[in-house]
Amino acid sequence: MSGNVETGLGPRTRRLLAGWAWVVFAFLYVPIAVLVVFSFNASSRVNIWGGFSFQWYGEALNNEVITSAIRVSLIVAAVSTAVSVVLGTAVALALDRYRFKGRRALDGTIYLPIVIPDITMAVMLLVFFAEAFKFIDSFGPRFTLGISTIALSHIAFNISFVCVVVRARLDQFDRTLEEAARDLYATGWQTFRRVTLPLIMPGIAAGGLLALTLSLDDVVISAFVAGPGSTTLPVYVFSSIRRGVTPELNAISTLMLAASIALVLGSLALQRRRASASQQTQVL
């Protein structure tokens, strides 16, 4: 009876909807389960179960091409996250705090990399690098596509994501706290260090985790701007899949899945802490 009052649905409808939710859930997660299960398959045939084994994890991690791809991926992810967190936070602060020429235009376009299709972004960046190299090469040094162009490209899209998440946090930020700090003899910099930064830190951290995930997952853009010998892990997986799915790929995909889930859960936990913290400030 109470269920009816709350949802306005009869018990039959409720059971049906609950059943449907399970169907959707299965649709989403059964393929993942299959992937994970077969990554522990002892057989070398992808679709025939031959017993439980860690064999393919071992082989994957002994494959030098794969370990090199993992290394590139981690370096690119670390560098692009670190840089985009700093730049994205700075842009968010500028947009939130100051009225300057072109602010509205910047405010509207900072989100573009989020909505531009990856493939467009990839072509765009490739053309840009080609032109830039032509220009730089005319002064003598020679640059080529490689790990640094991948990192630059990841920074280019990650700044937007960090900026969006940090701005959401800044929107809820109570500016009188900064005035209180100023009133208590803090200089502008001390106010930022002691009050603003700690309070928007959950937003910055969530943005950083998001950036890390996006960088580790990216295929399209990385594939375009990668050079010889500088393949990221997703690009490696993508290119080897054309030669057929191997158990090795299952193992690597499972590892990437685990890493992504860990990062997303971390990001969610931080955002939840943000939400409850903002509820508390509202109660104040």
Added chain:
Amino acid sequence: MTGAVAAVEIDGVTKRFGEVVAVDNVDLAIDDGEFFALLGPSGCGKTTTLRMIAGLDLPTEGSLRIFGEEVGMAPPDLRPVNTVFQAYALFPHMTVRQNIEFGLRMRRVKDPELSQRVAEATGMVRLSGMEDRRPDQLSGGQQQRVALARALVNQPKVLLLDEPLGALDLKLRQEMQQELKALQRTVGITFVFVTHDQEEALAMSERIGVMSEGRLLQVGTPREIYERPASRFVADFIGRTNLLEATVESAGTVRLANGARIEAETSLPAGSEVSVSLRPERARLHPRGTADAEGSSLEGEVRDITYLGHAVVYEVAVGPMSVEVRVEGETGRPFGSGDDVTISWDHGAAAVVAD
């Protein structure tokens, strides 16, 4: 107070936000050790005035001195004042202790002085034992005390309070009024306090400055403000009052709109359009024809009665005007609707105010 340096001296200060004039050419001197209230409706410029003393807003024109030193354009960290903010603005990521010691740390005060002063301030606002809690674990009243301690621990020369009791419920607010007054006597520094609550201003402060639309209308003791309002706005804003339209006849008499002549002191020239402010509780009600000969009186008819327990409020029709009379601790037979009555008041109980 002549000769002594004013704690805060505001000299021709104007603040504009774009086209809007928030504070309009205000002159004000607040004495050392005074409990001063800036009173007015929201948007009257009282908070902006306070923020200019704090240095959170800078004046567009004019000069501002704290104990003789010009600070008009100085940043807040270089002024010997501290503020208790409206919603307290406690740092949510810091404990009570960290909040209170913030100002001292910024000024590089070291232990043992630091701990000693923090302990003193914590004790003064009766928060000892709560030092390690976070603001969200405290009640509204306790948060208020943390905000006070956080400001007072710095031993400011002037403490600024922006609607400090606004967020508290009625009972707590009345307790905190007494506590703030006691605290001000203990520390002996100047308190400048912003409120829109006229009762709070009357109950707490030694002097009140009434503001409206950016201008400072009147400065005086609570008694002066209440008994001798300088304008219609002040009379109406402070407490309840009857404002009766009148014309000045001579220095001692005015003529009301219904033709009745009453005695009232005024320095305005004959013929001036004025209002007579008569407080409901200063008027008395009698059955028609039994009023005392002293003072002034008006004849009317009871139209409406509001019973409040400790008092009864009668609305009396006097010609086209309506006069409210408040009878406290009523004895004898109460009046009924439609009774013919005489309203009387002592000489000097009604004030003439310019429109």
